[in-house]
Amino acid sequence: MGASGSGKTCFLDAISHRIHDSQFKTSGGISFNGNTKLSSVRSAYVVQEDALLPTLTVRETLQYAADLRLLPPFTMAERHNIVEEVILELGLKECASTRIGNDARKGCSGGEKRTTSLGVQMLANPSVLFLDEYSAISRIPNINPAEFLIDLAAVDNRLPELENISRTRVQRLKNAWQASSLLQEPEDIHDGKETVAEVTHENKSQRLESSFAREVMVQTARTLKTTIRDPMGIVGSLAEAATLGIIAGWIFLKPDGTLSGIRSREGALYTAAALQGPLASQSFVFYAVVLLCQYVSVTLAAVCVAAFRDFARASLAANLSFTLQSICSGFFIQPNRIPSYVRWIKYIAYVWYANGALVYNEFLAHTSNPERQIYDCQEPGGVDNPDCKPYTGIYIVESLGFPFNSLWKPTLTLVAFPLVFFFGSALLLKFQAAHLSISRVRPNEKDHSAKMQNVSWPHPDVRPISVTLDSYSLAIQKRSLTGRMGIKVSVLKPINTTFEPGLLNVIMGPSGSGKTSLHPPTILPVLRLIL
Template sequence: MEEQLSAQDVEKYSGEFAHLTNDCVRSFSWEGVNATVQDRQTKSPKSILSDINGIVKAGELLALMGPSGSGKTTLLNILARRAPSSGLNVKETLCVNGTNVSLGQFRKLSSYVEQEDALLGALTVKETLYFAAKLSLPSSVGHHERLARIQDLLASFGLQKQADTLIGTPIRKGISGGQKRRVSCASQLITSPRILFLDEPTSGLDSAASYEVISFVRNIAKRHNLLVIASIHQPSTATFDLFDKLLLLSEGKTAYNGPVPKVRDYFDSLGFTMPLYTNPAEFIIDLINTDFSRDQEVAHQQLDRIQNSWNLSEAASSVTKEISHANSRADTASQLGGEQGTANSFTVSLTLIHRSFLKSYRDVVAYGIRIAMYMGLAIMMGTVWLRLSTTQDNIQSFINAIFFGGAFMSFMAVAYIPSFLEDRSLFIKERANGLYGPTSFMVANFVTGVPYLFLITMLFSITAYWLSNFRSSGSAFFYWVMWLFLDLLAAESLVVLISSLVPIFVVALAAVAFANGLWMCVGGFLVQPQTLNVFWRYVFHYIDYQAYVFQGMMVNEFAERTYSCSDDCQCMYVTELADHCRIAGTGVLRNYGYRTDRIGEWVGILISIILGYRLLGLLVLHLRRT
């Protein structure tokens, strides 16, 4: 990944990159785009988009504009052939070079840049592009060509000086907001798509940064004959002038669809004269926005006039003729190229694992902070239960320590939620672009977590186990490690499941905390299993992973250990060693109803619970598209 290419190699492969994007897609058109949704109150169909037509040609940038609620995001998603929102009924005719193409073929021809920058902050700019190339390009594209494409895009987007700079995390500062938008665009262009969709590419940026981003996209489009469609909200005059065409929407209908330089003249012809030194984008948005008008009736009459004027205009007829002319020169689908989403599943899984490991050891939020938290917990536990003597007075203290070690280790898995949500947001974007599915993502997530969780288990156990004076034998220590490791695997799997189900940090945090509180209550420590309420015992106790960890640790500590009774030989637990003023640990286990011959069964149940959480998480990811 760090290998450098010679100038000749870069020129050679960049030339091939440029050739791939030339003359493959001449036009992208859409006719009769209609979208309706059922009104919740009247239960009748409500129009979101009504009879939208348009066309973009190679090398052109189209701005999709309109007031909030005008339908521009819905239209952009329809044009990009994204899965429609629940309950949205869509009718449309979409053509590439006058031809209807399959969804798979269309995804190979296009890329979509989300409004939010779904980037991993712990990766550098160059690594971000490298992994985008590994995930999206077929194996036929060689290593040197991948690097050449990356170098070409870094140069095209002015990111060469930031190539080895981190994207940025909440703890480590990285590149600027404008540079992040450029990285997002560049990562989608790595496959040399023919059509690029941008959802609010200037969102959250100032006017200078907005101009910078659109300017770089324009240069790429002109250089490689890309078709670019971008939804954008009230750009500055300089940014607006970078676009070739404008599709203006209001209340789901077309108000204007044509060249940007002709906007002023068109609205002048309708009697809406644009004052000098006025931002054209701001003027026309205010003109068609009825939300803040004092006289709603007058505002809607004006809007109806603008929409009707467009439908009857010569400009609207010319758009229809342009679409018909493009369709008359239709190509067969086989003539259209495309590379995106063709990497094999094994390569994808290895790439995801590689990327996750890079992120994990660099991003302290993922595991670094958790290691520090667990070490703090280990020191606290070891010093609170410091070198407990093996007397009957300390039996309950040993039990308390076992519960504390297992329960609170699993509870602190909530710290993994932010890291997983970051990974999930990137997965949602890459899945929508057809790069890989939930199975590859879940496998990579699990494989990456295993060594870190084992490291946490070992560090915690080495510190807390010996300080607390648990049973001092090598086998006992490693059994403790086994139970704690399974505990952490189950806890993190629960975090993955809940965070997949409710991908909102505060809600996921509350849900995971509640679940861990429930498992603590029914695990068998606070209330012994045989006296636990029937409902909680049979509904929750037997699916509580903490219960099996607690049982296993209890057997590990008490099955082969004895404790001294009081000085007058009064023993708290009557066992076969009472005549020797000793308590056999098996007496403690009998009190809890724990047997010593079920360790294999408990391990199997724990592994089943871990797999169950992961499979349920996988099912949730399959069913949820956002």
């Protein structure tokens, strides 16, 4: 315990080995059952901020966590039973089928979210549990430790099943007591004996880890469920793609064969917006190249995030990469016009390969004409006229400076890019773990605590305002898919109270009782009155 800023979180981060900073200096030692390595015990950490998926219910959140943490020989039924036991133990039975929710769509209360976060970590069966500002733990009133020990060692004769369970528990207590090292003399405890931490550390390599296939299966099922439960997100994504496709297709719809039309084709190919050829093969090749570009972009973003775990540096790395792609794409600067000492950069720019594949697909492929694609030349003589050379596919590709004489070379290179980025990001995530660091204090920061001590009370002429609730209640009217009024859910029962001015008025209640829901409807009328 301690005041804000006294170092509680820093202390927990230090003893849980979550801080790895060159400026973080420690002295003394930390041991767990005599072992200085945290890996010798099973530990879990509940952070201050809840990282839960808003579209999943409490039970589903715990179930997916159990599927990832409780490995074979645990069966599906056993994992389900453990989840139900955790729900009952933490008092989450009433909200087990409630979605977590977020700011846009309300769900569980703040205390219920914190308890769910605790349940996720408890599924790992930790021996050491670090709780950072965990305020959702209910104080157990009137507990007597002696009675608790008596209940553990007593035999319950009310039912045969309870008697068998209690006798088994008592026998286990007797066996554990006989095998306990506490019965030995203090000086003989560590003489030639292995401690629990040492045995655990030696068997660390024997612990089962979740397989890659299992992680993919569980997380894919979870992603599908969260995606399906966000219909507005799906509709928005599809509507955005369809709208942009229609607009871009309308702009570049069947450009003519003049020089301006050819330049329009080149620009559309660079942006890869929507230029579909009249041939099915040409259209499918275009789609395949654009799809590969999408995969390359996503995997490149994964590399940036894996290398730099904060948004500022990751976005800076992505922007630098995009600048490189733009310079070497072959659209703004022709590849053969780039200085020789930096010309090699184009070979590491995936946009150059993608643009080359699209250019070849548009101007050279899908025709048997020696001059390849021929566009509208108004000069007499056709392709034999030198003035019609700019209208031929070979001349266009040569002027752009792309050396590709086939479609498969740049396409196969594009296939290699997402594979390299994917495995590169996996290696970075595996071997470059994210660590916390200590924030730096700015030199110009001053201590304003002295000014805060001189707090002036409100002027006596200020009008006091009291807030009175007279049988005030709050309910939610749900709508069905057809728009009709559905069931009515009561959030707050009728409340009769008065919030006195100049006093600290405290609203108390268990998690999910409606404390937060009472604030906005109570405060808004007062704000309107003041304004």
